[in-house]
Amino acid sequence: MSDDGVAQLGEFEFECGESIPNLEIAYETYGDFTGDNAVLVCHALTGSAHVSGLRRASHGGQATAWWDDIVGPGKAIDTTEYFVVCANVPGSCYGSSGPSSEGPDGEPWGTDFPPVTVGDWTRAQRELLDHLGVPNLHAVVGGSVGGMNALDWAKQHPDHVDRIVAVATAARLDPQCLALDAIARRAITTDANWNGGEYYGGDPPKYGLALARQIGHTMYLSKDSMDRKFGRRSAGRDAARDAFPVDPAAGFFPYRDVESYLDYQAEKFVERFDANSYLYLTRAMDNYDLSAGFESDADALAAFTGEALVLSFTGDWHFTTEQAETLAVAFRQGETPTAHHKITSDHGHDAFLVEPEKVGPPLADFLEAGVSGKAVTDTISSKSDRQFAPVHTSLFGK
């Protein structure tokens, strides 16, 4: 069984205080709801509700399911066992309300759309689940900024969720990533076609969005993965070289594999994503701070009584293993049974998407059995310690 659609959630007040008359949330569900088997999957920055399976044509979404290796029948998040819900976040452009969706005047909202926060995503998801008749969640699973979204569930609705899986994420971005996101936004807003966000029906700011995406892509890879994928090799073809204007002197130098890759990816991306949404969603990510409104991350998580799995990747510099450990410590301070499963990978941040064979087993076993799950490892050595770990000791003992 699966379902998709666009839920009409009525008036919605955003964290900023502004409201829109009708929040639309595009969603997909997989499997049957039995009352206690719901798993909410939160997508990353440019993801959609389309997390698994074949293309569904009923509303906007990515052509390729973004986590099809992980979510589906017999997969790590087994849709024959769990009722999986994935929703496009407000502010995005894949069927949910956002800058490119139609406002009350029949025109796209553009930059009149209210600013959105990760907290707004969580509340919209809560409303969607009410709409679907799902009071409680077995788990919330998310990667990257979707992991922040999962953390926000533990903070905002600690009694509505039993298990949190925070993949390749952190309690907040570090200033290096804030800088790169800020530069990406400036690439969009300085594109003459951006025009204050009023480009719908005209030429979109494709160069600015392409640059933003290329900055993002570089953040998703690692030095090692780029070395392996591209090295300093010439592309041996100039296929995408005309993606950007170039000066004559460029012809003396090789068009490198790494450039060809970035140009090709950017060209595909600008066809599928809205530039204003990119501004809105990166701001939501940059602004997220788990501890906001509390004394600390641990305080923000203190009311959560379930279990937590923090998955991190050694080659990830967007969200580092050190940030993941800090997050695990915060969970443990509230006596939450927590495992920080650190995966050795040189794939960078992308690892959570491209190494399903490493992500799937601990994820599946954690959904089944919590931190005691067979494939779940931890940065603290013994499984019994996981539940009653003395804080600040032996975190890297393993």
Next chain:
Amino acid sequence: MSDDGVAQLGEFEFECGESIPNLEIAYETYGDFTGDNAVLVCHALTGSAHVSGLRRASHGGQATAWWDDIVGPGKAIDTTEYFVVCANVPGSCYGSSGPSSEGPDGEPWGTDFPPVTVGDWTRAQRELLDHLGVPNLHAVVGGSVGGMNALDWAKQHPDHVDRIVAVATAARLDPQCLALDAIARRAITTDANWNGGEYYGGDPPKYGLALARQIGHTMYLSKDSMDRKFGRRSAGRDAARDAFPVDPAAGFFPYRDVESYLDYQAEKFVERFDANSYLYLTRAMDNYDLSAGFESDADALAAFTGEALVLSFTGDWHFTTEQAETLAVAFRQGETPTAHHKITSDHGHDAFLVEPEKVGPPLADFLEAGVSGKAVTDTISSKSDRQFAPVHTSLFGK
């Protein structure tokens, strides 16, 4: 004694095969030439000939000397002892021939200026030294791409230089840095004001150049240094917030210290640097490969009979300590007495400029006494090993 000026070097053929009728090289010298005390200092990407001392008004250059803490009377490169020469590289915009300088038709060259390489810089410097009556160099010292320039001296003119000091550099850029440089160039060429490089006399592509500089600045810092300098703090002032166009939703979110810093730095930079030069010089850096034309880096350095000091910084992700070690290994393979002096710093790539107290002592002692210099340390343990190190063993023994 010091001198500055613009040398008229006549017709110059670039590595690409194109020529210009008269290569002009802006240079400064400090101290007196005694026949064996000349030190060539090579500047980094956006540097000028103005390495030390007060502003000289006679030709274009940076208002502030870029390595004044290191070069001067009584400093690490002591101008009472050494005759120091620093020259602005061809392709730059501080008085030497480049895209913004006047071409044969009396107009700026623009993108008709030939592509330049690090090898062209070396040859232009060789010609300048001939012009100044300096046959041989005691040392060539350079940081960042200026370090590549120093390495190129060991490769192109092994008999003309006794000591090489390669600071915060590598035999070649890694693909992650190639990617970020490529994105920076795209930011310039997609700025509508770039106009194929024909913007002189009109509005320059200041947004594109600003973005390029901001990408660069992020590369020059480290996660740790950004954390210490900015954290996630709000700027507490909106002084530079109007540097770029912004959408209304931005007002809900803080304008952060890190953004304020990047915006302020970018605003200053676009006043002082030429966008076409940024394209040309980053291409020269990206294209540099010490091993080009040889079997390996070691082969390229094999004819060099002097001594080498490789200085690296632990927090530098633009040019890593691993790359520095690889470079030191290449020097050692040719039995060059080599020290890899690794400096612990969280300042990132900028450390070579902002931590003169760590750079100065090993640099001064190496100029004086080679690898046996008192403050010179190495990644291999004993000083006697430095000169006759078995290759491939115990490189990280210290």
